[in-house]
Amino acid sequence: MSETMDINDIVKYLPHRYPFLLVDRVVELELGKSIKAIKNVTINEPFFQGHFPGYPVMPGVLIMEALAQAAGVLSFKSEGRMPSDGTLYFFAGIDNARFKRQVLPGDQLTLCVEMVAQKRGIYKYQAKAYVGDELAAEADLMCAERKVNK
Numbered sequence: 001m002s003e004t005m006d007i008n009d010i011v012k013y014l015p016h017r018y019p020f021l022l023v024d025r026v027v028e029l030e031l032g033k034s035i036k037a038i039k040n041v042t043i044n045e046p047f048f049q050g051h052f053p054g055y056p057v058m059p060g061v062l063i064m065e066a067l068a069q070a071a072g073v074l075s076f077k078s079e080g081r082m083p084s085d086g087t088l089y090f091f092a093g094i095d096n097a098r099f100k101r102q103v104l105p106g107d108q109l110t111l112c113v114e115m116v117a118q119k120r121g122i123y124k125y126q127a128k129a130y131v132g133d134e135l136a137a138e139a140d141l142m143c144a145e146r147k148v149n150k
Helices: 007-013 060-079
Strands: 025-030 034-040 087-099 108-119 122-131 134-147
Touching: 007 025, 007 060, 025 060, 034 060, 060 087, 060 108, 060 122, 060 134
Parallel strands: none
Antiparallel strands: 025 034, 034 108, 087 134, 108 122, 122 134
């Protein structure tokens, strides 16, 4: 069964806050399998002031971070955990990253992440970001589950 989440739900499962919260909505979520989320890219994003003045482009590292945050939501929901429980999922690795299209103000980034493996608190994902039907970026991501003292 597929699940959706609005921003009020997302902030319960991601410890990130503005300006670093990069997931606006979850449109599909299958526990232990996959997530499809949305990042609305607006000219008001603080990084556009310096990347690049006169030709604003979303930094590739932030596209990867948005994909990792979507993976984090998938992991938290799949494992029945929340940041308030003292659990965090840290970005642990990235392989095979490729950037296929620039992401510009006004674009809607669709974040598609599939969980491919999980063993002893280490999660592996295949992640793709689209603008419309066009592939913007893809990578193999890895996150590590850790208990933290707050």
